[in-house]
Amino acid sequence: xxxxxxxxTNMTMLDDFLVRAGLAGIGTALAAAPxxxxxxxxxxxxxxxxxxxxxxLGVALSLAFQGPTMLGVLATALIxxxxxxxxxxxxxxxxxxxxxxxxxxxxxxxxAVSFISGARVDLMGYLFGDILAVNVYDLAMIWSGALAVIAxxxxxxxxxxxxxxxxxxxxxxxxxxRAEQLxxxxxxxxxxxxxxxxxxxxxxxxxLIIPPAAARPLARxxxxxxxxxxxxxxxxxxxxxxASFQFDTPTGPTIVCVAAALFCATSVLGRLRA
Amino acid sequence: MRLITTTGLTLQQAGRTVLRDVDMHIDRGExxxxxxxxxxxxxxxxxxLIGALKPLHGTVDAMRGLRIGYVPQSxxxxxxxxxxxxxxxxxxxxHDGDAMARALAEAGVPDLGEAQMRTLSGGQxxxxxxxxxxxxxxxxxxxxxxxQGLDQPGAADFYRKIxxxxxxLNCAVLxxxxxxxxxxxxxxxxxxxxxxxxxxxxxxxxxxxxxxxxLFGTGTKGAFAIYRHEHDHxxxxxxxxxxx
Numbered sequence: 128x129x130x131x132x133x134x135x136t137n138m139t140m141l142d143d144f145l146v147r148a149g150l151a152g153i154g155t156a157l158a159a160a161p162x163x164x165x166x167x168x169x170x171x172x173x174x175x176x177x178x179x180x181x182x183x184l185g186v187a188l189s190l191a192f193q194g195p196t197m198l199g200v201l202a203t204a205l206i207x208x209x210x211x212x213x214x215x216x217x218x219x220x221x222x223x224x225x226x227x228x229x230x231x232x233x234x235x236x237x238x239a240v241s242f243i244s245g246a247r248v249d250l251m252g253y254l255f256g257d258i259l260a261v262n263v264y265d266l267a268m269i270w271s272g273a274l275a276v277i278a279x280x281x282x283x284x285x286x287x288x289x290x291x292x293x294x295x296x297x298x299x300x301x302x303x304x305r306a307e308q309l310x311x312x313x314x315x316x317x318x319x320x321x322x323x324x325x326x327x328x329x330x331x332x333x334x335l336i337i338p339p340a341a342a343r344p345l346a347r348x349x350x351x352x353x354x355x356x357x358x359x360x361x362x363x364x365x366x367x368x369x370a371s372f373q374f375d376t377p378t379g380p381t382i383v384c385v386a387a388a389l390f391c392a393t394s395v396l397g398r399l400r401a
Numbered sequence: 402m403r404l405i406t407t408t409g410l411t412l413q414q415a416g417r418t419v420l421r422d423v424d425m426h427i428d429r430g431e432x433x434x435x436x437x438x439x440x441x442x443x444x445x446x447x448x449x450l451i452g453a454l455k456p457l458h459g460t461v462d463a464m465r466g467l468r469i470g471y472v473p474q475s476x477x478x479x480x481x482x483x484x485x486x487x488x489x490x491x492x493x494x495x496h497d498g499d500a501m502a503r504a505l506a507e508a509g510v511p512d513l514g515e516a517q518m519r520t521l522s523g524g525q526x527x528x529x530x531x532x533x534x535x536x537x538x539x540x541x542x543x544x545x546x547x548x549q550g551l552d553q554p555g556a557a558d559f560y561r562k563i564x565x566x567x568x569x570l571n572c573a574v575l576x577x578x579x580x581x582x583x584x585x586x587x588x589x590x591x592x593x594x595x596x597x598x599x600x601x602x603x604x605x606x607x608x609x610x611x612x613x614x615x616l617f618g619t620g621t622k623g624a625f626a627i628y629r630h631e632h633d634h635x636x637x638x639x640x641x642x643x644x645x
Binding site (some may be wrong): 167168169170284286288289291292294295296297298299300301302305339340343346347348349351352378 | 448452453466470471473476478479481482483484485487488491492493494495499537543546
C-alpha cells in the first residue's frame, strides 16, 4: 500500500485511483440525493431496484453488440421504467408488478450474459460495481450524468413536488402528473446508467434509499432534506472508500454500510429531539 | 360569465363508465353543489373538470386562463416528506410571506405557518387547504368533500368561510358533499348525480323532485328545514343534530 501512495504522489491528481473513486462516489451520491428523495416520497423503492436490475440486461446487450455499455444500460433502464409505468394500474398490485419485472429482468440479463463467452468476470463488476476501477472517462460520464440529473430535477422541482403530493392537485394547476413521472423515470434511468459501473446494479437501490431515509429526521422542508441527503451520501461514499481501503473490505458494500450507520445515528438523533 | 361548460361529457374510470352525457356549466359567483350517493360519479366529474380525467366522449370547455383552486377529498402526506405549512402553500406557485400570512389568517389559522403538515388536525388541515386555494385567487374553487372529518359546528363554520370567500373573490364555488342539508341550503344550484345528471335546479326544486327523493328519501327534508331555521336566526342550536 505504501508503494502505491508513494508512486501516485508523482502523478496528477486524477491519476490516483482513490481520488477518482472518491469523485465517482461523490458524483453518484449528488445525483442520487434529489432523485432518492422522490423515490422514498413516492414509495418507488422497488422501482429503483427494477430499473437497476434491468440495467444488467443492458450490459449484456452492449457486450453482445460491442457497443458502449452506458448507452445499452441507459436504453434498457429507460425501457424498463416506461414499461413499469405503462403496466401499472392495470390489475396487478404495483409492488407485485415491480417484483415480477425486476427479478425477470435480472434473470434475463444473467442468462443473456451467459451466452457471451468471457463475460462472466465483467458481470461481477456490474452487479457489485468496482469503484476502484473507475477511469477518467467513467468519471466524466458520471459527473455529466449527475449534473444533467440535478439540472433536470431542479428545473422541474416545484412541479415534481406538487405531483408527488397529489396528482389531482397538480392537474388542477395544469401540471401533468404523468409527465412529471416521466421526468423522474428518465432521471432514474440516467442515474442508473452512469452509476452502474461504480456502484453496481445491486447497490444502486441502497444509495437511492438509505441517504434520504437518514436525512429525513433532520429536515423540515423538502429542499433541506435533499441537501442533507447529498451530504450524507457524499460522506458515505468518501468515508466508505477510506474504510474499505483501511480494512481491505469490498468498497461498494462498505459505502452502503457507512450509509446504514449514518441512518441509525440520525434515527436515534431524531428520537432524542422529538 | 360562464367559467366552465361540459357537453355530453362521458367519463370512464378504471375501464368502467362512471358518468354519462353530463351537460353542466358553472358561472362566476355562483355556488353549485354536487350531491349523489356513493359511486354516483361526483368525484369523477370533478376529476373531469380539472383535467385529471380525459373525456371518453363529449367536451369540457374552460374559460381561457381559468384558475382553479382545488381542495381534494383527501391528501395523504407521506411520513417521509417533511413539509411545513408555508412550504405547502408555495406549491406549485410561490407566494411572498405577507400574502401567505393573509391567506392563513383569512382561512382562520394564522399561527400555523411553521407547523409540519402532518401534525395538523382535520379541521386545521382543511383550513390550510383553503388558504392554499385562496392564494391562487381562483376563478373557481372546487371542494371535494371538504368537510369530511369535521364535526357539525366545524363544518358549518367552514361553509361560512366559503361563503365569505366567494363574496370576497367573486369566484364560483363547486362543492361535493355528503352533508346534504347543510350544503344544499348554502347553494344557488344543486346537481344531483347518479351515473348521469338525474335532476338539477335550486335546492327547493331538487329536494322536491321525485328523482332526488328516490335516491335520498324524504328523510333529509326535515334536517334541511332545521338548518334553514338556524340560518335565519344565526344563533347556535346545539340540539340540531338530534332532529337529523
